[in-house]
Amino acid sequence: MAVTPPQPLLTLRRVAKNFGGVRALRGVDFDLHAGEVHALLGENGAGKSTLIKVATGAHTPDSGEIIVGGRSLSGLTPALAQQLGIACIYQQPALFPDLTVAENIGLRLEHGRALRRIDWPARRTQAATLLVRVGATIAPDAEVGTLSMPEQQLVEIACAVGAGARIVIMDEPTAALTQREQERLFTVVRELRAAGTGVIYISHRLEEIFALADRVTVLRDGESVGTHPVAAMDQAALIKLMVGREVSQLYPPAESPPGDVVLALQNTGCAAGGVRDVSLEVRAGEVLGLAGLVGAGRTELARVLFGITPADAGEIRLNGQVVTIASPPEAIARGIAYVPEDRRRHGVILEMPIAQNMTMAIHSRLFPGAWLRDGAERTLALDYVRDLAVKCAGCDAPGGSLSGGNQQKVSLARWLATKPRVLILDEPTQGVDVGAKSEIHKIIRRLAKEGLAVIMISSDLPEVLGMSDRIGVMRGGTLTAVLPGGSDAHVVMATALGGVT
Amino acid sequence: MSIAGKKLTGSAPAEPRPSGSWALQLLFRHETLLLLVLVVEWLLFYHYGTTTNRRGLVVGFGTLDRQFDILRHSCEIGLLALALTPIILTAGIDLSVGSLLGLCAILFGKLWHDGGLSIATAASLTLVIGAGAGGLNATLITALRLPPLIVTLGTYSLFRGLAEAITHGAVTYTDFPDSFLFLGQERWLGLPTQAWLFLLVAVAMWLLVHRTVFGRSFRAIGFSPEGARYAGLPVERRVALGYVLAGLIAALAAIIYTARLGQAKADAGTGYELFAITAVVLGGTSIFGGTGSITGTLLGVAAIAVLRSGLATLPVVLRLNAAEEMSGLLTGALLIVALAGSVLPKILSSLGARRQAG
Numbered sequence: 001m002a003v004t005p006p007q008p009l010l011t012l013r014r015v016a017k018n019f020g021g022v023r024a025l026r027g028v029d030f031d032l033h034a035g036e037v038h039a040l041l042g043e044n045g046a047g048k049s050t051l052i053k054v055a056t057g058a059h060t061p062d063s064g065e066i067i068v069g070g071r072s073l074s075g076l077t078p079a080l081a082q083q084l085g086i087a088c089i090y091q092q093p094a095l096f097p098d099l100t101v102a103e104n105i106g107l108r109l110e111h112g113r114a115l116r117r118i119d120w121p122a123r124r125t126q127a128a129t130l131l132v133r134v135g136a137t138i139a140p141d142a143e144v145g146t147l148s149m150p151e152q153q154l155v156e157i158a159c160a161v162g163a164g165a166r167i168v169i170m171d172e173p174t175a176a177l178t179q180r181e182q183e184r185l186f187t188v189v190r191e192l193r194a195a196g197t198g199v200i201y202i203s204h205r206l207e208e209i210f211a212l213a214d215r216v217t218v219l220r221d222g223e224s225v226g227t228h229p230v231a232a233m234d235q236a237a238l239i240k241l242m243v244g245r246e247v248s249q250l251y252p253p254a255e256s257p258p259g260d261v262v263l264a265l266q267n268t269g270c271a272a273g274g275v276r277d278v279s280l281e282v283r284a285g286e287v288l289g290l291a292g293l294v295g296a297g298r299t300e301l302a303r304v305l306f307g308i309t310p311a312d313a314g315e316i317r318l319n320g321q322v323v324t325i326a327s328p329p330e331a332i333a334r335g336i337a338y339v340p341e342d343r344r345r346h347g348v349i350l351e352m353p354i355a356q357n358m359t360m361a362i363h364s365r366l367f368p369g370a371w372l373r374d375g376a377e378r379t380l381a382l383d384y385v386r387d388l389a390v391k392c393a394g395c396d397a398p399g400g401s402l403s404g405g406n407q408q409k410v411s412l413a414r415w416l417a418t419k420p421r422v423l424i425l426d427e428p429t430q431g432v433d434v435g436a437k438s439e440i441h442k443i444i445r446r447l448a449k450e451g452l453a454v455i456m457i458s459s460d461l462p463e464v465l466g467m468s469d470r471i472g473v474m475r476g477g478t479l480t481a482v483l484p485g486g487s488d489a490h491v492v493m494a495t496a497l498g499g500v501t
Numbered sequence: 502m503s504i505a506g507k508k509l510t511g512s513a514p515a516e517p518r519p520s521g522s523w524a525l526q527l528l529f530r531h532e533t534l535l536l537l538v539l540v541v542e543w544l545l546f547y548h549y550g551t552t553t554n555r556r557g558l559v560v561g562f563g564t565l566d567r568q569f570d571i572l573r574h575s576c577e578i579g580l581l582a583l584a585l586t587p588i589i590l591t592a593g594i595d596l597s598v599g600s601l602l603g604l605c606a607i608l609f610g611k612l613w614h615d616g617g618l619s620i621a622t623a624a625s626l627t628l629v630i631g632a633g634a635g636g637l638n639a640t641l642i643t644a645l646r647l648p649p650l651i652v653t654l655g656t657y658s659l660f661r662g663l664a665e666a667i668t669h670g671a672v673t674y675t676d677f678p679d680s681f682l683f684l685g686q687e688r689w690l691g692l693p694t695q696a697w698l699f700l701l702v703a704v705a706m707w708l709l710v711h712r713t714v715f716g717r718s719f720r721a722i723g724f725s726p727e728g729a730r731y732a733g734l735p736v737e738r739r740v741a742l743g744y745v746l747a748g749l750i751a752a753l754a755a756i757i758y759t760a761r762l763g764q765a766k767a768d769a770g771t772g773y774e775l776f777a778i779t780a781v782v783l784g785g786t787s788i789f790g791g792t793g794s795i796t797g798t799l800l801g802v803a804a805i806a807v808l809r810s811g812l813a814t815l816p817v818v819l820r821l822n823a824a825e826e827m828s829g830l831l832t833g834a835l836l837i838v839a840l841a842g843s844v845l846p847k848i849l850s851s852l853g854a855r856r857q858a859g
Contacts, residue, residue, distance in 0.1 A: 308730070328733040338731070346731035351724045351791055360721065360732040363714040370713045414732065 007070050008033050009167050009198040010055065010086075015064030017050055024050040026222040027064065032167060032198040037189060039209045039230070040202045042219035043242055043461065043493075048202055051219065052169055055200070056088045057081040068167075087160035088169040093152035097145030101155055102127035104144055108159040130158040134188050150181040157188060168192060169200040174208060186212055204293050206235050206497055220244050236490070239497070243461060243489045251466030252445040254485075258469060259284035260319075262453040263305075263336075263422050267314035273300040274477045277314070282422065282453040287444060289468030289485075290457040292496050297477035298457045299341055302424045305455075306338035307331040318421070332361055337415035341426035341457070343404065347411035350400030354392055355381035357399050358413045384413035388443060405436025412443065423447060424455045429463060441467060461489055531785035535800045535839070542804060546811030562814040573685075573693040573761065575806035577602070577754040577770065579799070580699060581777035582784075583706045584750035586798045588743040589781050590710070590719040592726070592790025593649040595744060597638060598751045598777065600660035602770030605631050605755035607664045610674025610765030620681050628752045634660065635748020639741035657774070664767040674765040685760025695757045702750060707795040715739065723790025779832060780805050783839050805832055 008031040017025040025047050032038050042048050053059040054066070057076040066073045068084045095104045106123045127140035136154040144152060153173055160168050170189070174182045189199055189212060201213055209216055210230060217227040218241040225241050261281045269276040275297050282288050290298045303309045305316070307325040316323055318334055325331045331338070340346035348357050358381045359366050366376055381395040388409040392402055399410055408428065415423065425444065429437040444467060448454050458464045464471055471483045473495040481495050550562030561567065581598045588595050605627050612623035634656070641652040684694050710716035718739040721729040730736050754773075759765045784801030786793025812828045 327735075328730060329735050332733045340731050345725070346728055349721055349724050349728045349732070352721065356717065356721075360717075360729075360734065363717070363734075367714050370715060372712055372714065372717065418733075 008067075009069060011065075011067040012051070012055065013065040013067065015051070015054055015061045015066070017054060017059055017061050024222050025054070025061070028219065028222070028224045030217055030224065030227075032200055034166070034196045034198055035193055036214040037193055037199045037201050037212050039213035039216040040200055040219065041204075041206075041209065041216055041238065041242060043459070046219040046242075047222040048219055049171070050222075052088065052171060052200070052202070055081075055167075055169065056086055082163065085164055085166035086169070087163060087165035087167070088171065089153060089156045089160065089173060091172045093149070093156050095144045095152055095155060098143065100141050100143055101131070101138055101147070102140040104155060105130060105140075105159055105162060109162045126162065127158070130162045131155075133161055134158045135184065135191070148181075150185065153185070154188070157192075161192070165197065167198050167200070169202075171202045172204065173201075174203060174205065182208075204497060206238060209238075210235075218242055235494075239490050239493050243493050251463075252442050254287070254445070254469055255449050256285055258286035259451065262319060263455075264317040264320075265314065266317070268301075268304065268311050268316055269313035270300070270304045270309050270311050272312070273297075273304050273309035275300045275304050275311075276478050278479045279314075280472060280479055280482070282455060284421070284451045284453050285448050286469045287448050287454045287456055287467055289464040289471045290455060290474060291459075291461065291464045291471055291492050292474035294459065296474040296496070298474050299426055300477065301474070302338055302340075302426055302455070302457060305331070305336060305422075305424060332418055332420075335419070335421035336424070337361070337418050337420035337422070338424045339408075339411050339415050339426060339428060341430065343407045343411055344400075348399040348402075348407050351398055353396045354385070354390070354399055354402070354410055355395040357410050358384055358395075358417060361414050361418050380417065381413075384417070388413055389439065403436075405432040405440070408432055408436070408440065409443075412440075416447070420452065422453045422455070424457070426457045427459060428456060429458070429460065461492065465489055465492065532794065532797050532800060535784065535797065535804060538835075539800060539804045539807065542807055542811070546807065546814065550811055550814040562811055567810070567814065569688070569693055571806050571810045572696050574810065575802055576693075576695045576699045577758050577761075578773050578776045578780065578806075579802040580702060580750050580754040580757070581747075581770075581773055582780040582798050582802050583702055583795065584747040585774075585777050585781050586706065586784075586786055586793060586795055587710055587716070587719050588649075588747055589778075589786050589788060590716075590723045590790060590793050591740055591743055592723040592788075593642070593740065593743065594653060594778070594788075595638065595649065595747050596653040596774050597634075597656040597660055598747055598754075599770040599772060599774035600657045600664070601631060601634050601748060601751040602755045602758060602773060603767055604634070604660040604664040605752040606759050606765040606769040607667050607674075607767055609752075609756055609759060611667065613677075614674045620678065624756050627756060628749055631752025631755070632745050632749040635745040635751070636741070638748070639744035642744065643737040643741050661767070661771075664769075668767045670767060673767075674759075675763060677759070677763055682760055682763055685757060685762070695761065698753070698757065702753070703795065703799060710795050715742065719743065720791050723787075723792075776805060776832075779836050783836055785839075804835065808832060808835065 010032040012028060012030040014027045014029065015025055016023070016027050028047065028051060030051065040048050040051065050059060054061050057078045057080060060075065066076050068086070073080070096107070099107070102124050105127045106118070109126070110123075124140050131138050131140065131154070134154050134157045136151065136158065138147065138151055138154065144155065147155070157168070173185060189201070192199055201209070203209060213230045215227055216230050216233065216238070218225050218238065220242060225244060260283060262284050263282045265278050265280045268278045278301060290301070292298050300309070304311050305325065307327045307330050310324070310326045316325060323334055325334060325336065344350060349360070355377050359377050366380065367373055378395065384390070385392065385395055390402070390406050390409045390413070392406060399407060402410065412428075428444065429440050432440065441463075444454060444456065456464070456467060465487065469485045471485065471487055471492060472479050473481045473483065473492060475496060475498050480498070483492060483495065546562045551559060551564070552561050554560050581602070584598060585595060608630055609623050609627040612618050612626055613620060616623065618626070638649075638653055638656055641647050642649050683689075687694055689697060710719065718729065718734050721732065721734060722736055722739060726736060755769065758769050780801035781793070781798050782788055782801070783804060784793070784797030784799070786797060808831055809828045812831070
């Protein structure tokens with residue numbers, strides 16, 4: 001592995017990419033050699049996916065250079081990337097479930113005219129050969145829909161091998177795998193490496209990186225903070241690289257001690273939502289941060305508490321009373337409010353005026369007998385516009401005309417209007433500019449002071465550390481630890497990743 | 502946050518009108534343009550469709566009788582269009598209303614004629630059955646989460662098939678009492694009797710759609726069903742209400758239809774659903790849900806009714822003998838032009854945005 005061939009298979013030089021105002025990549029250098037496994041590591045939103053999409057031609061970088069096999073490419077497209085031998089295996093295999101394995105492989109590998117005869121025996125033989133090469137025991141005639149997730153991944157890898165891919169990118173391939181399936185995948189990856197293929201391997205599981213990778217590049221906030229041989233690193237050093245920055249001191253401090261327990265969960269679970277065995281208490285006047293990786297089950301837990309996917313196991317107590325929450329209207333009636341993560345799809349109805357958005361969850365209270373009262377609605381909306389400092393052309397302006405931060409305030413106003421006892425905020429400052437972010441933090445702190453029990457889901461580690469009185473950490477659909485506020489960033493990250501303490 | 506004693510002017514954030522004067526805004530509203538089309542259409546028919554016969558009497562489009570006739574003939578399709586407006590606002594569709602009209606007409610006739618019930622009892626029962634049939638659509642759509650297009654395509658055949666099975670395709674119920682025919686054939690307080698019922702339903706639907714939380718919910722669901730769900734709206738119950746109301750109103754239309762023709766038959770209302778949908782869409786209600794108004798639907802109904810009736814008067818005056826063909830052709834053209842007109846600004850702006858981006 002230490003042998004460095006003269007020319008890398010793939011080099012990215014000073015690659016930058018912006019989305020609107022968000023700088024996803026800020027001049028990243030990256031290279032991949034033949035016969036190595038190069039791990040890519042970073043927090044949620046550090047820029048891993050964007051980097052991969054640049055390398056596969058799905059995104060065109062704003063600046064920087066992509067060099068494949070010594071050739072500098074100005075316009076890399078997905079089709080060109082495929083021709084150059086770049087293959088990407090995603091977490092969710094992109095195969096046709098109703099076609100057989102052989103047909104799926106054939107569709108990927110055979111190029112031809114529309115009206116050509118299909119050589120079925122050759123297609124089967126090809127599929128069988130490739131499947132043997134990747135160590136899979138799958139019948140070429142099996143329908144892909146009947147295969148397990150790891151088997152489908154092997155079919156994807158077989159496609160990559162069949163296409164003669166020299167560069168194979170794997171995006172969290174083990175996320176859905178059991179230990180044994182994982183071992184088998186590792187064997188395949190090692191064989192690819194032995195055959196001279198370069199593998200870019202993305203994973204959140206540090207132990208996998210130590211087991212498999214030769215080098216590791218850590219991304220943070222769209223920048224590369226270093227490429228190191230894995231042999232020279234340990235887990236603590238990697239976590240330090242990922243978290244890096246100092247926790248900002250700009251968060252408003254807690255002002256009052258928490259009150260009584262408002263919400264208590266006992267072994268709460270929901271099979272459909274992928275949440276199991278969560279036990280948790282939240283007090284009035286407290287901000288409970290929920291940390292964890294994307295897919296750890298935080299949003300899913302919020303959806304259980306808000307009645308979108310009702311709980312089917314355990315117990316939920318509100319102010320000491322056991323309750324069921326079977327639907328969002330029921331959750332509202334019980335004083336639970338949920339400001340969702342996806343503002344544009346769930347938080348605000350973009351086509352409707354700000355005032356109508358703000359009153360949507362309190363129809364029955366504001367409009368007795370179902371008759372609209374424009375005056376009352378307007379008064380309430382103007383109050384919230386002023387109180388939360390929503391920047392808008394007026395409360396008749398459609399929600400879609402506002403910036404992200406102001407949409408978030410409208411969504412927040414809708415739920416404050418319900419006068420909740422428990423407020424669940426899901427990524428309240430994601431994609432919000434710095435100014436609005438600190439305003440939202442102040443509002444959250446003020447609400448806690450007024451006696452709300454606040455659950456704040458956030459993937460922004462400094463935010464979780466700075467805002468939370470206590471920090472719950474979720475992993476694999478359940479709560480794995482509750483840490484005190486002001487915990488060390490490295491400890492929180494290590495708990496979220498699992499394994500080390 | 503104190504609400505008491507707050508002045509809305511002065512300290513409140515500035516509330517400028519989005520752009521232009523309100524008069525200009527009103528002019529470019531879909532309803533205003535449609536009203537203009539309606540007036541031009543009416544004047545053209547008045548001019549070309551009216552003449553005097555050999556005995557010096559005015560005949561054709563420009564007579565009061567003809568105008569009342571238009572009103573009388575548009576009541577049933579108008580009712581169906583009113584019923585469809587809330588459904589289309591939720592981005593749904595109900596193709597079964599025309600067939601349900603037929604089924605309800607037959608059941609009403611059978612209940613009165615074979616069942617020996619009074620007209621009032623038979624009518625009440627028919628309304629209940631109509632609402633129940635709407636409830637069947639609602640259940641299939643909200644509880645089983647089947648697409649409205651498929652569900653109502655199914656009940657479209659089912660309801661018509663039931664009507665034909667009951668009558669074996671041959672029986673028609675006639676000889677209704679004059680007191681009942683008064684509803685469909687006479688005038689009351691100057692207007693065709695059924696026009697009063699139509700007006701009543703129109704006002705009720707206007708209030709429902711524009712002045713209650715129900716209408717607000719229909720729009721929210723039409724714009725974003727997921728968004729409405731996350732806002733805690735009872736999405737299924739609201740959607741169900743739309744289909745149940747449509748069934749009820751289709752039953753009312755069936756009773757009026759029977760009174761107008763003096764007979765109840767299985768093919769009553771065939772194809773009405775398409776005219777009603779055309780009127781709703783012509784009236785500016787988006788087939789994708791969210792935007793639309795009852796006023797627009799009424800204007801859409803009027804535009805189609807005047808067009809069809811006006812064309813029918815042309816043969817008398819201009820000796821044109823293609824009224825039926827022309828009316829289909831022109832209704833279609835009107836709809837396509839209206840739809841293209843309503844999406845054109847969006848297409849132009851997105852093209853502009855793409856040019857800027859590229």
